[in-house]
Amino acid sequence: xxxxxxxxxxxxxxxxxxxxxxxxxxxxxxxxxxxxxxxxxxxxxxxxxxxxxxxxxxxxxxxxxxxxxxxxxxxxxxxxxxxxxxxxxxxxxxxxxxxxxxxxxxxxxxxxxxxxxxxxxxxxxxxxxxxxxxxxxxxxxxxxxxxxxxxxxxxxxxxxxxxxxxxxxxxxxxxxxxxxxxxxxxxxxxxxxxxxxxxxxxxxxxxxxxxxxxxxxxxxxxxxxxxxxxxxxxxxxxxxxxxxxxxxxxxxxxxxxxxxxxxxxxxxxxxxxxxxxxxxxxxxxxxxxxxxxxxxxxxxxxxxxxxxxxxxxxxxxxxxxxxxxxxxxxxxxxxxxxxxxxxxxxxxxxxxxxxxxxxxxxxxxxxxxxxxxxxxxxxxxxxxxxxxxxxxxxxxxxxxxxxxxxxxxxxxxxxxxxxxxxxxxxxxxxxxxxxxxxxxxxxxxxxxxxxxxxxxxxxxxxxxxxxxxxxxxxxxxxxxxxxxxxxxxxxxxxxxxxxxxxxxxxxxxxxxxxxxxx
Amino acid sequence: xxxxxxxxxxxxxxxxxxxxxxxxxxxxxxxxxxxxxxxxxxxxxxxxxxxxxxxxxxxxxxxxxxxxxxxxxxxxxxxxxxxxxxxxxxxxxxxxxxxxxxxxxxxxxxxxxxxxxxxxxxxxxxxxxxxxxxxxxxxxxxxxxxxxxxxxxxxxxxxxxxxxxxxxxxxxxxxxxxxxxxxxxxxxxxxxxxxxxxxxxxxxxxxxxxxxxxxxxxxxxxxxxxxxxxxxxxxxxxxxxxxxxxxxxxxxxxxxxxxxxxxxxxxxxxxxxxxxxxxxxxxxxxxxxxx
Numbered sequence: 001x002x003x004x005x006x007x008x009x010x011x012x013x014x015x016x017x018x019x020x021x022x023x024x025x026x027x028x029x030x031x032x033x034x035x036x037x038x039x040x041x042x043x044x045x046x047x048x049x050x051x052x053x054x055x056x057x058x059x060x061x062x063x064x065x066x067x068x069x070x071x072x073x074x075x076x077x078x079x080x081x082x083x084x085x086x087x088x089x090x091x092x093x094x095x096x097x098x099x100x101x102x103x104x105x106x107x108x109x110x111x112x113x114x115x116x117x118x119x120x121x122x123x124x125x126x127x128x129x130x131x132x133x134x135x136x137x138x139x140x141x142x143x144x145x146x147x148x149x150x151x152x153x154x155x156x157x158x159x160x161x162x163x164x165x166x167x168x169x170x171x172x173x174x175x176x177x178x179x180x181x182x183x184x185x186x187x188x189x190x191x192x193x194x195x196x197x198x199x200x201x202x203x204x205x206x207x208x209x210x211x212x213x214x215x216x217x218x219x220x221x222x223x224x225x226x227x228x229x230x231x232x233x234x235x236x237x238x239x240x241x242x243x244x245x246x247x248x249x250x251x252x253x254x255x256x257x258x259x260x261x262x263x264x265x266x267x268x269x270x271x272x273x274x275x276x277x278x279x280x281x282x283x284x285x286x287x288x289x290x291x292x293x294x295x296x297x298x299x300x301x302x303x304x305x306x307x308x309x310x311x312x313x314x315x316x317x318x319x320x321x322x323x324x325x326x327x328x329x330x331x332x333x334x335x336x337x338x339x340x341x342x343x344x345x346x347x348x349x350x351x352x353x354x355x356x357x358x359x360x361x362x363x364x365x366x367x368x369x370x371x372x373x374x375x376x377x378x379x380x381x382x383x384x385x386x387x388x389x390x391x392x393x394x395x396x397x398x399x400x401x402x403x404x405x406x407x408x409x410x411x412x413x414x415x416x417x418x419x420x421x422x423x424x425x426x427x428x429x430x431x432x433x434x435x436x437x438x439x440x441x442x443x444x445x446x447x448x449x450x451x452x453x454x455x456x457x458x459x460x461x462x463x464x465x466x467x468x469x470x471x472x473x474x475x476x477x478x479x480x481x482x483x484x485x486x487x488x489x490x491x492x493x494x495x496x497x498x499x500x501x502x503x504x505x506x507x508x509x510x511x512x513x514x515x516x517x518x
Numbered sequence: 519x520x521x522x523x524x525x526x527x528x529x530x531x532x533x534x535x536x537x538x539x540x541x542x543x544x545x546x547x548x549x550x551x552x553x554x555x556x557x558x559x560x561x562x563x564x565x566x567x568x569x570x571x572x573x574x575x576x577x578x579x580x581x582x583x584x585x586x587x588x589x590x591x592x593x594x595x596x597x598x599x600x601x602x603x604x605x606x607x608x609x610x611x612x613x614x615x616x617x618x619x620x621x622x623x624x625x626x627x628x629x630x631x632x633x634x635x636x637x638x639x640x641x642x643x644x645x646x647x648x649x650x651x652x653x654x655x656x657x658x659x660x661x662x663x664x665x666x667x668x669x670x671x672x673x674x675x676x677x678x679x680x681x682x683x684x685x686x687x688x689x690x691x692x693x694x695x696x697x698x699x700x701x702x703x704x705x706x707x708x709x710x711x712x713x714x715x716x717x718x719x720x721x722x723x724x725x726x727x728x729x730x731x732x733x734x735x736x737x738x739x740x741x742x743x744x745x746x747x748x749x750x751x752x753x754x755x756x757x758x759x760x761x762x763x764x765x766x767x768x769x770x771x772x773x774x775x776x777x778x779x780x781x782x783x784x785x786x787x788x789x790x791x792x793x794x795x796x797x798x799x800x801x802x803x804x805x806x807x808x809x
Contacts, residue, residue: 011573012570146565178762
């Protein structure tokens, strides 16, 4: 029996430690913990509520756009403007969010995950004509291989030709993901942390040249996704078929729904699926937060977020995470692209159902097998492909010269919620305004769902479930562990960011502390 | 001119990773130039450590930090550094968590220069804003408190433009690795980037001079009355523009938020409220009588 600690867990967003107990080559227990907190909700309190869509992006520099979107929806509602946002503004928010979905998914596959499957050193002594591969070959020839070594050694299974193609796409994807940010910046001013999504809409002006330029970026991204990203995921699925059999999570999926403004109804549906794959409507009333294994006092346990309490207990026996354990109807839920594909498939959307069925036929699996380590990558790539096609239609719906933003007045009192799905999954922001200032702000983020600890019934969170009972073939190079963790695309800056020290007592609240009732 | 391998260790503390993502948006040089090819003829960046990009993880990755050659690496610092210990740990060694503070204090004295990437490490930024729950500090505050004399350069911005980072690296390299020779302002920011106010170069400056002001963000006129912080913010956004030189905040209808300044965010907010007259600079005062 041995214990493995992986810290820092790299190629994710933020600071994560993973502790694994192994016995006879099998993981018997897995525990994940976030290790950085800034206290942003506390910093937001007392400020002008109009500032929050701009400031809340700083929760995460990889997925800032969904935080800006959720915050603007919450503030719109609190200001009583929910039905007064100009059509161009609502459309632009979805277009900008979609642009960041594409950059995030491409970054996640090629630059955060691929190095677990692709052997960069295959490009050594490359003598062909491709300039990118020649550059990588020269780089290897200089003998200084950072940041591509050290790495886990052993289980790289692609042929030399496949490795070369993947390395070439790693380099190409650097530009494509950059282009996706340029597409967003056409409307947002800059990325990361654009300046244009605001209470009341989007502050930019729509012109024909912007539409033309964005359309070109969207088409080029769509081409890359069809020609490189999707085929590369399929290539990995064929070379690593066992990765379609490991990493099964909690098998219950949750989505808040997204891209309703652009698509007329959510392109990716809201709802849940259970273990049998049946779609059910989502009701925010059924969320509770369990703190049995979190650093919070027992009185916080098992409460609905609207009545939730956060009394930190850093010395609590048995606790091991600063994340609470959100549960829906007392069960953990997985969120993210796989969840969206599963929920939308179960809801019967013809676009998604057809695309999932085609993908599964190509891989030679049933849709249920997407609930796996490589299945999450396949779902993410498929989502990118569906979205990139839709994005071009949406850009053409923009009306040049029409308003994008409405004038806003800050109310003395107000409450609002913004529930939407981001690249990593279901995200909720809740704001309470009093005296014209932010009285309380809360965010429940995707990695809180996926990275949650065990609950009072002893049920582990989705990432923990995906790791437990998984075999480890080489304790010094536990590829299976990092492949499965990264398949969830964890984002820790999002998941833990409220903290306060008061005297000798450490008070840390995790972001799903006490959202206001809807 | 420095040549050969320029070692870079990139440490993340209380950060959102936005500075790293911004550097990934670098157009010329491209990320390929920065990571794989060369930044200057014969001079390559060797990115020894960056937790978002590096292949390795866990002990083997963390050990890289102990093996970088003393006096021969750039410590690129992203994020503010908390004094309150549980707020940020960056790895695991000898059976315990290693705090960002401890690792910074180990690395900074051995570095040839500390390059503060972004406003959080330069000035404290968002995590150090009131009520600063984690007691977050800028790198300068930590260096001063511990008497560490390693030279440092601030490249603030939330995030900084990738050109600001790459051009500062080039400036450092062309000065033969002598950080003290890089021309900087009183806040240790390279003058090449931060030498002028946003207000001095703004495309909407003529509206300001003519007293034509936007009534709400998104209107085409000068954004002074809806909160623009351009008159107190040093950076070259209006002439450089962002994301491959195609846009920037004011051009997209949003007021400058002052993100390169030490005042960000406590003294640059509310974002949409005009700067008080006594905070306006006197630049161009002779032409602003109509205001």
